[in-house]
Amino acid sequence: MIKKFGKFKDVMKEIKKNGAALYEDPSGTEDLVISSPYQINYIHSYAEDSKFFIELTKGKLFGSKCRKCGYKYGTPRSHCMECGSETDWMELPLKGKVHSWTTCYFGSEEFLKETPFNLVLVEFDGVNTPFLSRLVGAKTEDIYIGMDVKAEFKKTPRYLVSDVYFVPVK
Amino acid sequence: MTKFAKAHPDMDFRLMVKKAYDYAMADVPAIKTRDIDSSRISYFSDHFTRQLKAASMVQDYLGLNPKDSRRIEWGGATGGQCIQAGWETVASGRSDVCLVAGFETMSRVETWKGNEFIALASDTNFDYPVGGFYTGYYALMVQRHIYKFLRKTRFAGIKDEKMAQEMATREAMRIMAMVSVKNHMNATANPYSQYPNKLTVDDVLKSEMISYPINRQSICTMSDGAAVLLLASEDVAFKYTDKPVLIKGVGCGTDTMRLADRPHGEVPRFPWEKKSDYENLDYPGVHSFRAGRAAALEAYKHAGIKDPKKELSFVELHDAYASSEIQTYEDIGLCKYGEGYDFVESGQPFLKEIDYKLDLKNKGIIPVNPSGGLIACGHPVGATGIMQGVFAFWELQNSIKKHFGNSTLQIKDAKRGLIHSHAGTGSSVTVSILEAVKHD
Ligand SMILES: [Zn+2]
Numbered sequence: 001m002i003k004k005f006g007k008f009k010d011v012m013k014e015i016k017k018n019g020a021a022l023y024e025d026p027s028g029t030e031d032l033v034i035s036s037p038y039q040i041n042y043i044h045s046y047a048e049d050s051k052f053f054i055e056l057t058k059g060k061l062f063g064s065k066c067r068k069c070g071y072k073y074g075t076p077r078s079h080c081m082e083c084g085s086e087t088d089w090m091e092l093p094l095k096g097k098v099h100s101w102t103t104c105y106f107g108s109e110e111f112l113k114e115t116p117f118n119l120v121l122v123e124f125d126g127v128n129t130p131f132l133s134r135l136v137g138a139k140t141e142d143i144y145i146g147m148d149v150k151a152e153f154k155k156t157p158r159y160l161v162s163d164v165y166f167v168p169v170k
Numbered sequence: 171m172t173k174f175a176k177a178h179p180d181m182d183f184r185l186m187v188k189k190a191y192d193y194a195m196a197d198v199p200a201i202k203t204r205d206i207d208s209s210r211i212s213y214f215s216d217h218f219t220r221q222l223k224a225a226s227m228v229q230d231y232l233g234l235n236p237k238d239s240r241r242i243e244w245g246g247a248t249g250g251q252c253i254q255a256g257w258e259t260v261a262s263g264r265s266d267v268c269l270v271a272g273f274e275t276m277s278r279v280e281t282w283k284g285n286e287f288i289a290l291a292s293d294t295n296f297d298y299p300v301g302g303f304y305t306g307y308y309a310l311m312v313q314r315h316i317y318k319f320l321r322k323t324r325f326a327g328i329k330d331e332k333m334a335q336e337m338a339t340r341e342a343m344r345i346m347a348m349v350s351v352k353n354h355m356n357a358t359a360n361p362y363s364q365y366p367n368k369l370t371v372d373d374v375l376k377s378e379m380i381s382y383p384i385n386r387q388s389i390c391t392m393s394d395g396a397a398v399l400l401l402a403s404e405d406v407a408f409k410y411t412d413k414p415v416l417i418k419g420v421g422c423g424t425d426t427m428r429l430a431d432r433p434h435g436e437v438p439r440f441p442w443e444k445k446s447d448y449e450n451l452d453y454p455g456v457h458s459f460r461a462g463r464a465a466a467l468e469a470y471k472h473a474g475i476k477d478p479k480k481e482l483s484f485v486e487l488h489d490a491y492a493s494s495e496i497q498t499y500e501d502i503g504l505c506k507y508g509e510g511y512d513f514v515e516s517g518q519p520f521l522k523e524i525d526y527k528l529d530l531k532n533k534g535i536i537p538v539n540p541s542g543g544l545i546a547c548g549h550p551v552g553a554t555g556i557m558q559g560v561f562a563f564w565e566l567q568n569s570i571k572k573h574f575g576n577s578t579l580q581i582k583d584a585k586r587g588l589i590h591s592h593a594g595t596g597s598s599v600t601v602s603i604l605e606a607v608k609h610d
Contacts, residue, residue, distance in 0.1 A: 008177055012280070025180040033179060038220065049295050075296055075430040082433075100317070100456055102309035103382040104301060108286035111301045119306050121314075121430060121456065130430050132300050132310075140382055144332040145317045160299040 004030070048078040051089055056163040059153045063127060065090040074124050074131040092124050092131070094151040095169065099123040099130045103140040116140075122149060122166055134165040142168070171560050174364040174395035174548030177277030183213070183224060184231035186396035187271050191232055194398050200410040201400065207265035208238035212252035212272035213552035214245060217287040219275060228271060238265065245291050246490065248272065249397070249555020250591020250600035254420050256401045257602070266406045270399040270559075274550035276392035284392045291594050293428045305389060305491070307429060307595045309381040312493035315457040316342040316383075319508040343383045345511045346492040347374035348528060350388045350545060352520050353489060357542025359578035362557075364393055364548030370527065388492035393548030397556035399563065415566045418586070419473025419603040423464025427597050429456050438463055440503045441476065447506055459494075459596035462501030466601050469588070470503075473603040478503050479536050482603075483584040484565060485519075486558040488592035489543040498590060502601065504536055523578065540565070540579050555591035555600070562587040566606040 004022040005011045014021035015035040023031045046053050055062045064073045064087035066080035072090065080087055099121040107115050118135040120143075135149060148169040157163045171190050172178070178186060195201060209232075211225035221227065225241035238259075244251035249272045256270035276284050289302030297307075320338035328334035351371060357363035369387065377387040407414040426432055434452035438460070439445070454460040466478075475481050485504070489495035496510040505513040513519065517530025519538035541547055541561040544554060564570050565587055570580035584606060591600045 008179060011179070023179050027180060029180055031179045036220070046295060073431070075428060077431070081426065081431060100310045100314040102306055102313060102384075104303055104306045104309075104380075105378070105382075106282070106285075106380050107301055107303040107306070108289045109280070109282040110286055111303065112282050114301070117301055119301055119310060121310055128434070129432075132297055132428070132430050134300060141336075144335050145313070145321075146331060161296050162299050162301075 049076065052076050053159055053161070053163070056153060056161075057157040057159070061092045061094060061131075061151050061164055063090050063092045063124075063131070064088060072127045072129075074122070074127045074129045092127065096122040096124045096131075096149055096166075098135070098143065098145055098147040098149055100145060101135065101143050103143075118143060120149065120166060134162065135167070136165050137167045171362060171397035171553070171557055172395050173362050174393045174550055174553075174557070176364065176391070176393065178275070178394040179277070183219065183273045183275050183396070184227055186275075186394065187211075187228045187273050187398065188231055190396045190398045191269070191271065194400055198400065198411050201267070203233060205410070206234060206237065206267050206269050206400075208259055209234055209269040209271060210240060210242050210252050210255040210259060212242040212248045212556070213274055214243060214248045215274070215287055215551070217290070218278055218284070220278070228273070232269075234269070244598055245593030246488065246551060247555060247591040247593035247598050247600050248552045249557065249559070250488075250589065250602065251422070251555070251598075252552070253399060253417075253556060253559050253589075253602055254422065254600055256399070257417050257420055260401050260403050263403075267400065267402045270401055270556060271396070272398075272552040272554075272556040273396035274552045275394050276550060277394050281392060296430070297428055303381065304595070305381040305384055308491045308493055309384045310429060311456045311595065312342070312384065312491070312497070313339070314455060315493070315497055318451070318457050320511060323508070339383050342511065343375060343385075344371060345514050346384075346388050346496065347371040348514050349489070349492040349495050350374045351526055351528065353492075353539050353543040353545040354387070355524055355526055356521060356540050356579065357546030359574065359576055360542050360547065361574055363542045363546050364391065365546045366542065367546065384491055384493060388545070390490050390544035390549040393550040395548060395550035395553045395557070397553040397560050399556055399559050413567045413569070414607050415563050416605040416607050417602060418605040419469045419471070419475070421465040421467065421469030421472060421601040423461035423468070423599045425454070425459070425461040425597050427594065429595055432456055432460070437507065438467060440467065440470070442503075443506065451507060453507075458497055458507060459501045459592070459599060461596050461599040462498055462590070462592065462601070465590070465599040466502040469601040469603050473605075475603065478588070482536060482586050482588050483581050484537045484540050484562075485588045485590065486539060486541060486562055487543070487588075487590040488554070488599075489539055489545050490549060490592070492545065494592065495538065495543070498592070499538070502588065502590060504538070521579070537581060540581065555589070558589040558591065559602070559604070562589050562604045566604055568606075
C-alpha cells in the first residue's frame with residue numbers, strides 16, 4: 001500500500017525506502033512521486049591532455065609552454081589561448097605559492113564525505129597561470145595568500161588530477 | 171512567472187511554463203497564440219530534467235507547433251542569453267512576436283547532488299575532480315578580490331601578512347553580509363521570491379560556513395520555477411499594448427572555463443575610466459569577471475549609455491553569491507575596480523524607502539537587485555535571467571503594484587533598467603538594457 005505524506009521531506013525518505021509515495025500538496029491534490037535512479041559509466045579518454053595524467057603517476061607535474069609566444073601555462077593547454085599555436089609540455093617546479101584559497105565545509109555529493117577540504121590555486125615562479133589543487137595538512141587559520149606550498153603525489157594513482165595535492169612547506 | 175520555490179511537486183516543467191505563459195497572455199489580452207511567430211526556450215541542465223528535448227515538450231504543451239523554436243543553454247546565464255536570442259529573432263525581422271520562456275526543476279535531485287550537476291559546468295579533467303563545488307570556486311575568486319582590494323587598501327598598514335589578510339577577510343564578510351541583508355529585505359515585498367527575510371548582518375555572519383569566507387545566507391539556493399517574456403517588434407508592439415518596454419541594448423562577454431587560465435592583462439576600460447586608475451592591476455586574474463566587463467561595454471555602447479549610475483534607474487544582477495554581486499558592481503561600472511566594498515557601505519545599491527536597520531548615508535543612488543536577486547528570489551537557472559527581465563519589465567511599465575499587490579519595490583519614474591545574467595565562474599555573461607516607453 002502506497003503511503004501518503006503532507007511533508008515533502010517525508011516523501012523523499014519514503015521513496016528512498018520503498019520507491020514511491022503520495023504527496024498531498026498544499027492545494028489538496030495528490031502527487032505521485034517515485035524514485036528514478038540513473039547510473040552511467042563513461043569511457044573517457046584524456047586525449048591531448050593524457051601526458052599530464054601519465055606524468056602524475058611518476059611524481060611529475062607538467063604545464064605547457066607556447067611554441068610561438070612563450071606563454072607559460074601552470075595548467076596545461078595543448079594550444080595557446082593567446083596566439084593559437086601549439087604548446088610544448090613543460091615540467092613545473094614542485095614548489096609554489098598560494099595564489100588564492102578556500103576551505104569547503106560542504107561540497108558536491110561526490111566530495112561531501114571529504115569535507116572539510118582546502119582548495120588552492122598555486123602559482124609557480126615565472127609561470128603565467130596557476131594550478132587548482134587541494135591543500136592538505138593545513139587548517140583554515142593557517143592558510144594565507146603567498147604561503148609556500150609543495151606538491152605531493154598519491155601512492156596509488158586514480159588517474160585523476162587529484163593524484164597530485166599540495167602541502168605546506170614546513 | 172511562477173513563484174520560485176524549493177520544489178513544485180504539483181507541476182512538471184511544462185505546466186510551470188504554461189502557468190507563466192497564461193499569466194503573461196492574460197496581461198496582454200490583445201495578443202493571441204496565433205500571433206506568436208516563434209519561441210526561444212531555455213533550461214540549463216539535461217541532468218536535472220533527465221528528459222532530452224524538454225524545450226520541444228514545452229513548445230508542444232503550449233500549443234505552439236509547428237512554429238519556429240529552439241532551445242537555449244548557457245550555464246547560469248541561460249535565461250539572459252534566451253532573452254538575447256529572442257531579441258535577435260525579432261531584431262533580424264525573422265519574427266514579429268517571439269516568446270521567450272525558461273524553466274528549471276532542480277528539486278528533482280537532492281541539494282548536494284544538484285551541486286555536483288552544477289560543478290560539471292567546470293573542466294571535468296582539471297577542475298571537477300579536485301572537489302567540484304561552485305561555492306568553492308567563487309570563494310577562491312573573492313579571496314583574491316579581498317586580497318587585491320581590501321588587504322592592499324584598508325589594511326595596507328598592517329605588517330603581519332597573515333593577520334592583515336584575516337582582518338581584510340573579516341571586513342569583507344561584514345560587507346558581503348550587508349548585501350545579503352539588502353537582498354533578503356527587498357524580497358519581503360516580492361511575493362514571487364523564495365526566501366524573503368528580515369535579517370541583520372549578525373544573522374548572516376552566524377549562518378553556517380559553506381566555503382570560507384562564503385556562508386549560507388550569502389548564497390542563492392536551488393529552485394523550481396518558470397518565467398516568460400513576450401518580445402515584439404516596434405512595428406507591432408503597440409498593436410497589442412500601450413505600455414511596451416524597449417530592449418535598448420544588448421551585450422555579451424566570455425572568459426576561460428578554467429579559473430586557472432584567466433590571464434593577467436589590462437582592464438578593458440569604460441570611456442570614463444583612465445589608464446592610471448588601474449596601474450599594476452593584473453586583470454582579470456581570478457578577482458574580477460572580464461566577461462561581465464565585456465558584456466557591459468557592448469550593452470552601454472549599443473544603448474548609448476555614457477553614465478550608467480545616472481542613466482539607469484535600477485540594476486538586476488546575478489548575485490549567485492553576495493561576493494559576486496560586489497565584484498559585478500565593478501565589472502559593470504557602477505564603481506571602479508576596487509571600490510565595490512565602499513560602494514556597498516555608502517548605501518548606493520540599497521532602496522531609499524526601505525529601512526534596513528543599517529547606517530547608510532547615500533541610499534538609493536542606483537538600486538541593485540530590488541527584486542531580492544538570486545539570493546532571495548531563488549535560482550531556477552533557466553528561468554532566472556528571464557525572471558530579471560520580467561521584474562524589469564514590470565518596473566518600467568510602472569506595474570509592480572498590479573503584479574505584487576504592493577508598490578514597495580516600484581521605483582518612481584523608472585526609466586531604464588539593466589539586467590545581468592552570469593554563468594560558470596564568469597565564463598559567460600549577458601547584459602541587457604531595458605527602457606520605459608510610455609508612462610501612466
Ligand atoms: Zn602563444
